[in-house]
Amino acid sequence: MPIPKTSSGIPKLAFGCGTYYYKYGNNTVDEKLVAMIKATLAKGVVHIDSAEVYNVDKELGLALAESHLPREDYFITDKYFAGTSSYDARSKEANPYLHLKAFLERVNIPYVDLYLLHSPFIKKETHGFSLSESWKFMEQCKREGLAKRIGVSNFAIEHLEEILKVANEKPEVNQIEYNAYLQNQSPGIVEFSQKNGILLEAYSPLGPITKGDKTSGVGKEFDDYLTSLESKYGKTKTQILLNWVEKKGIIPITTTSKESRLDEFLDVFSFDLTPEEVETITKIGAQYKPPLRQHWVPEYGKYDNFRQTQNPTTTDQEKRRLQSRSTSSDPCTTSALAVDRQDVLIAELAAGAACSSSDTVVSIVSMAISRCSTQDLDKHPRNEMSVSSFKSPITELSSDLESWNRAPPLVYSRAPLAAKRANLAFWREVLIGNGRW
Numbered sequence: 050m051p052i053p054k055t056s057s058g059i060p061k062l063a064f065g066c067g068t069y070y071y072k073y074g075n076n077t078v079d080e081k082l083v084a085m086i087k088a089t090l091a092k093g094v095v096h097i098d099s100a101e102v103y104n105v106d107k108e109l110g111l112a113l114a115e116s117h118l119p120r121e122d123y124f125i126t127d128k129y130f131a132g133t134s135s136y137d138a139r140s141k142e143a144n145p146y147l148h149l150k151a152f153l154e155r156v157n158i159p160y161v162d163l164y165l166l167h168s169p170f171i172k173k174e175t176h177g178f179s180l181s182e183s184w185k186f187m188e189q190c191k192r193e194g195l196a197k198r199i200g201v202s203n204f205a206i207e208h209l210e211e212i213l214k215v216a217n218e219k220p221e222v223n224q225i226e227y228n229a230y231l232q233n234q235s236p237g238i239v240e241f242s243q244k245n246g247i248l249l250e251a252y253s254p255l256g257p258i259t260k261g262d263k264t265s266g267v268g269k270e271f272d273d274y275l276t277s278l279e280s281k282y283g284k285t286k287t288q289i290l291l292n293w294v295e296k297k298g299i300i301p302i303t304t305t306s307k308e309s310r311l312d313e314f315l316d317v318f319s320f321d322l323t324p325e326e327v328e329t330i331t332k333i334g335a336q337y338k339p340p341l342r343q344h345w346v347p348e349y350g351k352y353d354n355f356r357q358t359q360n361p362t363t364t365d366q367e368k369r370r371l372q373s374r375s376t377s378s379d380p381c382t383t384s385a386l387a388v389d390r391q392d393v394l395i396a397e398l399a400a401g402a403a404c405s406s407s408d409t410v411v412s413i414v415s416m417a418i419s420r421c422s423t424q425d426l427d428k429h430p431r432n433e434m435s436v437s438s439f440k441s442p443i444t445e446l447s448s449d450l451e452s453w454n455r456a457p458p459l460v461y462s463r464a465p466l467a468a469k470r471a472n473l474a475f476w477r478e479v480l481i482g483n484g485r486w
């Protein structure tokens with residue numbers, strides 16, 4: 050079934066060129082991505098979500114050129130890399146207008162269908178223009194026909210309010226992290242966006258499948274429920290979760306490394322979850338604690354207040370100092386995790402970019418390291434830690450790391466196990482070397 054469009058012409062499911070394909074700092078052409086975009090377009094999944102920081106313009110340009118499609122037959126999103134809340138890295142171009150011009154030239158298309166500010170972390174001191182001034186550049190892009198639509202990503206209410214105050218053109222879209230286990234990236238953002246007529250796009254919509262715990266408690270209840278829907282509809286859990294997102298009035302941005310899954314995407318809208326089923330997924334998912342947050346953790350992890358009680362044997366680690374370094378050069382690896390009002394927090398550290406050389410390990414090691422006091426974390430400069438989980442599907446957990454008796458680390462990697470193991474030695478040194486904690 051063809052993928053339906055919103056009333057404003059946005060295809061209701063997108064193929065993402067980030068996460069699995071993200072290759073910041075690596076300029077080798079990813080032939081696999083070129084082939085995948087071509088297959089995606091050929092099958093009719095024509096909404097492609099890209100971004101400056103993914104560094105995939107070459108792949109996109111090649112795939113479009115080799116697909117020979119009329120421009121109006123596909124839908125391209127690009128995002129201006131505004132940077133993170135550490136304000137230490139951002140776009141190569143001086144402003145969003147200049148970035149889009151350069152992007153269009155590189156990809157060799159006359160316009161994008163949707164152009165987003167990737168994040169709201171823009172200020173005059175670092176960027177030379179304020180957040181509200183950045184919106185003026187976006188409006189210029191639309192006025193000049195370089196972008197059919199303009200919008201934002203990872204904006205919280207206060208950021209939207211700032212833009213709305215000065216906007217001649219309202220943001221059409223806010224692309225946020227959203228799934229059944231994370232139903233508000235920041236407090237009230239879903240309701241606020243929808244009330245203000247700003248369409249939401251959901252990235253990481255499959256979190257419950259890819260990263261959720263299915264073995265106990267809410268995670269198991271949720272997974273069992275998906276299993277029952279799987280049998281009822283003869284659809285996969287992937288399709289059920291994507292259908293649920295759409296039923297919430299939100300456009301899922303997903304991705305895959307496998308061509309076979311594209312057929313699953315094409316069959317997401319051929320059935321209808323009932324309102325009761327949508328509600329049940331919403332209700333069970335909302336109980337998942339802490340929420341499953343994979344991106345922009347330093348910025349929004351503060352909202353994941355929870356008391357972690359599952360593993361009392363590690364409470365003595367609460368006093369330990371998190372003193373770890375990342376040699377990451379990836380501006381999008383972000384840092385530490387969620388906080389509990391009782392001074393318990395789980396720090397999660399990742400550092401994949403440190404090993405992101407294309408032929409060895411392209412990975413993100415994401416690790417729930419320990420708990421430490423908020424005070425300790427506060428002392429820790431954010432940019433020394435790096436967390437994320439955005440490279441590729443979860444692969445196996447390492448048993449030797451598990452034996453550290455800490456929250457089990459998640460190792461995400463495209464590399465073979467041997468390479469990962471070699472990598473783990475490095476991480477052991479970073480994390481526990483020198484007896485630092």
Ligand SMILES: NC(=O)C1=CN([C@@H]2O[C@H](COP(=O)(O)OP(=O)(O)OC[C@H]3O[C@@H](n4cnc5c(N)ncnc54)[C@H](OP(=O)(O)O)[C@@H]3O)[C@@H](O)[C@H]2O)C=CC1
Nearest residue numbers: 065066067068098252253254255256287302303304305306
């Ligand atoms: N604006 C922003 O800040 C951000 C935007 N994004 C955008 O969103 C896109 C999608 O994000 P992502 O988090 O990858 O989205 P998803 O949550 O949809 O995860 C996609 C992954 O799910 C896997 N998957 C699908 N079904 C299953 C299954 N049944 N079992 C196990 N694994 C499964 C796929 O693996 P497989 O390869 O095996 O199919 C794929 O790698 C990005 O590529 C990017 O374009 C992402 C992060 C931040």
Ligand SMILES: O=C1Nc2ccccc2C1=O
Nearest residue numbers: 067068071344381437439
């Ligand atoms: O795809 C993405 N992966 C990311 C990781 C960190 C911040 C933003 C992103 C993306 O947009």
